[in-house]
Amino acid sequence: DNSQKQETIVKQPEATSMTVESDENVSETNDTAEDTKIVNNETDSVKIAVVYFSGTGNTKTIAEMIAEETGADIFEIIPTQAYTEEDLNYNDDNCRTNKEQNDDTARPEISNDLSATTEYDIVYLGHPIWWGTVPRIIQTYLETYDLSNATIYTFCTSGGSSIDRSLSDLRAWYPTLNIVDGKRLNDASKSEIAGFCYR
Numbered sequence: 001d002n003s004q005k006q007e008t009i010v011k012q013p014e015a016t017s018m019t020v021e022s023d024e025n026v027s028e029t030n031d032t033a034e035d036t037k038i039v040n041n042e043t044d045s046v047k048i049a050v051v052y053f054s055g056t057g058n059t060k061t062i063a064e065m066i067a068e069e070t071g072a073d074i075f076e077i078i079p080t081q082a083y084t085e086e087d088l089n090y091n092d093d094n095c096r097t098n099k100e101q102n103d104d105t106a107r108p109e110i111s112n113d114l115s116a117t118t119e120y121d122i123v124y125l126g127h128p129i130w131w132g133t134v135p136r137i138i139q140t141y142l143e144t145y146d147l148s149n150a151t152i153y154t155f156c157t158s159g160g161s162s163i164d165r166s167l168s169d170l171r172a173w174y175p176t177l178n179i180v181d182g183k184r185l186n187d188a189s190k191s192e193i194a195g196f197c198y199r
């Protein structure tokens with residue numbers, strides 16, 4: 001229960017000047033709090049989300065590390081039709097993923113509601129590299145939900161390819177998005193994650 005949780009929140013003095021109009025519960029606690037510490041990330045003025053798709057778990061691991069590092073809320077992009085091992089076998093020209101990646105119009109359906117992800121100031125968007133770029137389901141996501149108010153950082157895992165092409169593809173396809181930077185974070189250490197999150 002969110003509202004109950006927020007009633008226990010009290011802020012440090014320097015936090016009292018932040019903008020909280022959008023959140024009734026938080027603003028109620030605003031003037032009572034002088035000297036106690038922030039106990040919940042919901043009081044932060046900057047809302048951070050990690051949104052990711054992961055076929056085989058590598059990107060998920062990194063996504064969870066970023067969420068832990070930043071205190072972000074984490075959202076998984078879940079395909080309606082899960083990717084099987086067969087689907088992901090890129091040695092087979094006819095496998096599902098190869099067909100999707102070769103088809104500019106392919107937009108695999110997402111099963112879960114991710115509308116809450118449009119409410120964040122910073123979005124870390126994570127994906128594996130498939131044939132040099134983002135899986136098509138990332139396009140489904142960006143075309144379904146309007147992230148134009150967010151500052152976006154992308155991250156990827158891959159077998160070796162850099163993030164450069166997926167970054168330039170996303171910027172070309174979605175010019176209204178503010179994609180600041182992106183980084184390949186394979187097997188990243190905690191300090192590498194922190195370096196990515198706090199520049």
Ligand SMILES: Cc1cc2nc3c(=O)[nH]c(=O)nc-3n(C[C@H](O)[C@H](O)[C@H](O)COP(=O)(O)O)c2cc1C
Pocket residue numbers: 053054055056057058059060088089090097098127128129130131132133157158159160161162
């Ligand atoms: C269909 C498909 C295409 C891939 N294409 C590339 C590629 O072009 N370059 C690369 O370095 N790795 C490629 N990979 C490897 C994945 O990027 C890598 O295993 C990644 O860490 C998977 O992340 P995940 O476990 O979150 O799905 C590909 C994998 C699949 C399934």
